Amino acid sequence: MTTIAIIGAGLIGRSWAVVFARAGLQVRAWDPDAAVRAALPDAIAQTLAAGDMPPEAVERVTVCETLADALQSADYAQENGPERLDAKQALFAEMDSLAARDTILASSSSALTASRFAAGLVGRGRILVAHPVNPPHVVPVVELCPSPDTDPTVMDRAEQLMRDVAQVPVRLTREVDGFVLNRLQAVLLAEALSLVDQGIVSVEGLDDTIRHGLARRWSFLGPLATIYLNAPAGVGDYIDRYGPMLSGLTDDSARGEAFTKAAGDKIAAAFPPPDQVAALSAWRDGELAALDRYLRSRDAATTKGL
Amino acid sequence: MTTIAIIGAGLIGRSWAVVFARAGLQVRAWDPDAAVRAALPDAIAQTLAAGDMPPEAVERVTVCETLADALQSADYAQENGPERLDAKQALFAEMDSLAARDTILASSSSALTASRFAAGLVGRGRILVAHPVNPPHVVPVVELCPSPDTDPTVMDRAEQLMRDVAQVPVRLTREVDGFVLNRLQAVLLAEALSLVDQGIVSVEGLDDTIRHGLARRWSFLGPLATIYLNAPAGVGDYIDRYGPMLSGLTDDSARGEAFTKAAGDKIAAAFPPPDQVAALSAWRDGELAALDRYLRSRDAATTKGL
Numbered sequence: 363m364t365t366i367a368i369i370g371a372g373l374i375g376r377s378w379a380v381v382f383a384r385a386g387l388q389v390r391a392w393d394p395d396a397a398v399r400a401a402l403p404d405a406i407a408q409t410l411a412a413g414d415m416p417p418e419a420v421e422r423v424t425v426c427e428t429l430a431d432a433l434q435s436a437d438y439a440q441e442n443g444p445e446r447l448d449a450k451q452a453l454f455a456e457m458d459s460l461a462a463r464d465t466i467l468a469s470s471s472s473a474l475t476a477s478r479f480a481a482g483l484v485g486r487g488r489i490l491v492a493h494p495v496n497p498p499h500v501v502p503v504v505e506l507c508p509s510p511d512t513d514p515t516v517m518d519r520a521e522q523l524m525r526d527v528a529q530v531p532v533r534l535t536r537e538v539d540g541f542v543l544n545r546l547q548a549v550l551l552a553e554a555l556s557l558v559d560q561g562i563v564s565v566e567g568l569d570d571t572i573r574h575g576l577a578r579r580w581s582f583l584g585p586l587a588t589i590y591l592n593a594p595a596g597v598g599d600y601i602d603r604y605g606p607m608l609s610g611l612t613d614d615s616a617r618g619e620a621f622t623k624a625a626g627d628k629i630a631a632a633f634p635p636p637d638q639v640a641a642l643s644a645w646r647d648g649e650l651a652a653l654d655r656y657l658r659s660r661d662a663a664t665t666k667g668l
Numbered sequence: 669m670t671t672i673a674i675i676g677a678g679l680i681g682r683s684w685a686v687v688f689a690r691a692g693l694q695v696r697a698w699d700p701d702a703a704v705r706a707a708l709p710d711a712i713a714q715t716l717a718a719g720d721m722p723p724e725a726v727e728r729v730t731v732c733e734t735l736a737d738a739l740q741s742a743d744y745a746q747e748n749g750p751e752r753l754d755a756k757q758a759l760f761a762e763m764d765s766l767a768a769r770d771t772i773l774a775s776s777s778s779a780l781t782a783s784r785f786a787a788g789l790v791g792r793g794r795i796l797v798a799h800p801v802n803p804p805h806v807v808p809v810v811e812l813c814p815s816p817d818t819d820p821t822v823m824d825r826a827e828q829l830m831r832d833v834a835q836v837p838v839r840l841t842r843e844v845d846g847f848v849l850n851r852l853q854a855v856l857l858a859e860a861l862s863l864v865d866q867g868i869v870s871v872e873g874l875d876d877t878i879r880h881g882l883a884r885r886w887s888f889l890g891p892l893a894t895i896y897l898n899a900p901a902g903v904g905d906y907i908d909r910y911g912p913m914l915s916g917l918t919d920d921s922a923r924g925e926a927f928t929k930a931a932g933d934k935i936a937a938a939f940p941p942p943d944q945v946a947a948l949s950a951w952r953d954g955e956l957a958a959l960d961r962y963l964r965s966r967d968a969a970t971t972k973g974l
Contacts, residue, residue: 473913495881495885500884501881501885502880502881503877503880503881530876532873532876532881533873534869535869538863538868539916539917540913540917542869544913544914544917545863545921546859546877546882547891547914548914548921549858549917549921550855550856551891551895551914552914552915552918553851553852553855554892557848558892561841562840562842562844562848563838563839567839567840568838569889570838571838571848571890572852572886573809573887573888573890573969574809575838576801576849576852576886577883577886577890578801578806578887578956578959579952579956580879580882580883580886580887581883581884582959583879584875584876584877584883585856585874585875585878586860586864586871586874587939590935590936590945591945591949592802593942593945594942594946595942596932596942597933597935597939598933601927601932602929605927606927607779608850608854608857608858608924609858609924609925609927610924611846611850611851611855612855612922612923612924612926615855617915617921618914618916618918619915620918621907621911621914621915623904623907626904626906626907626911627903629896629903630896630903630904632892633893633903633973634972636900636901636902638973639896639900640900642897642974643897645972646885649888649966649968649969650884652966653884653887654884656962660958662951662955663879663955666940666948666951667939668939668940
């Protein structure tokens, strides 16, 4: 694949443009908002500079005035529109009618499964979700989730594209609400909010438990490789020995009832006022970029079969 | 505090000895197994060398022939015996009778709360759990969990000691099964095993989702600081907007029923045979040490109020 369309060029679309352009692909970007289109080249140039990426990548990004123009000659389109079902349905209907028949159409949706906006479209076989973590140019995982109608060869091509641009594709075999990432995040957050709301641990203590504890191994091994390495007699034996204990801890764990305003307020009180979020997010993205460089410099777990 | 007793010098006790000795404290270590005692100085020297730590720290570790000798003049004792209630009860009764009255007695227990082995002892007010992640010399978090009888000033002193030796103490206000860390790990593992067992994602894909996704932010921010930075209008607004979605994902999430032999076998099949666990664990510990050095070199989240 050589040409990528970016449909919707807000924060996520812009970061996707960086992912594809820095890998040497041609990018055709469109946004319905003229101001967003006008700001795009400078925004991309700044992102490249902040991340020590090749500045000439910006020259591979063409800002297009129309959706049709952006899709022109695209092998793959990454959509980043509003996260509303009616908006996605309208946009994908239009994209499906405008794009060449073999252009893959992927959505960055974090919550809407592809069947909900692809059903009934002629080209539903080339539509999937490619869900990134924000911002994708510094967090490599991409969940690829088909609808029941998505052609397996489309999934293969999307997976290969993501590998080619140095992202890490995770392929789901079928649709599930929240995909994998947000399902895992949701269960952990529910228990985290509950422990803080009950006063068992402070907000800072909760974050420290993950940050200086579990996430240390998870950031280069993942949670299953972590238990494999704690199971000298095999994972089956580990489940035999620790399953009852772990099972007991989940039997009274928190669920949806944990997401209360009281818990939200308690968390908010532990952090700076919201007007500092923008500046702190920029700092976070710089740290994510540095961590990505660090981890790529040592990325040996896979070579060890982990 | 200047003198630390290490009670039980297997893998965890040895790593604790490194934590205290490299920080300049005197360590008095005892194990009931004479072979473990004999091997201890070499094992500690090797750990120090592997981690580029000062080799002379080994000279601050005294191997003691008896429990009484190890507790002699200790300000704080870190117990690392077998994870069985009868064994802990017997050991703490003996430690309580031997140690000077103001020696703090802490257990590395991951599953037994302090009230279960401290109840009825004269010195129950100086007994707590100080639960590390293995191995503590490269993973800094330590959960400090009191029994209902633990004196708050004992908790204060234990917390200060852990800060003094550059660990990260997380103080719980009361006992809860699994403390915080294993409660969070258990809910995530249940959902992870279920998604793999259902065939929605591969073992590798599940690990990639955490490793190249969620753990990137969690390794320097923690999960609550992560949502704070995704909440430009405040965490309350975030819960209002995303709470129903997250709640929906937890309503049908997996619990104890996920810890099945079938799921264990599926995970085992994705990894090298168990006879490689020892060598791969040594590699993991080297990576944990390198990651700890990296994160300490950038440790700025706390200075930003995060």
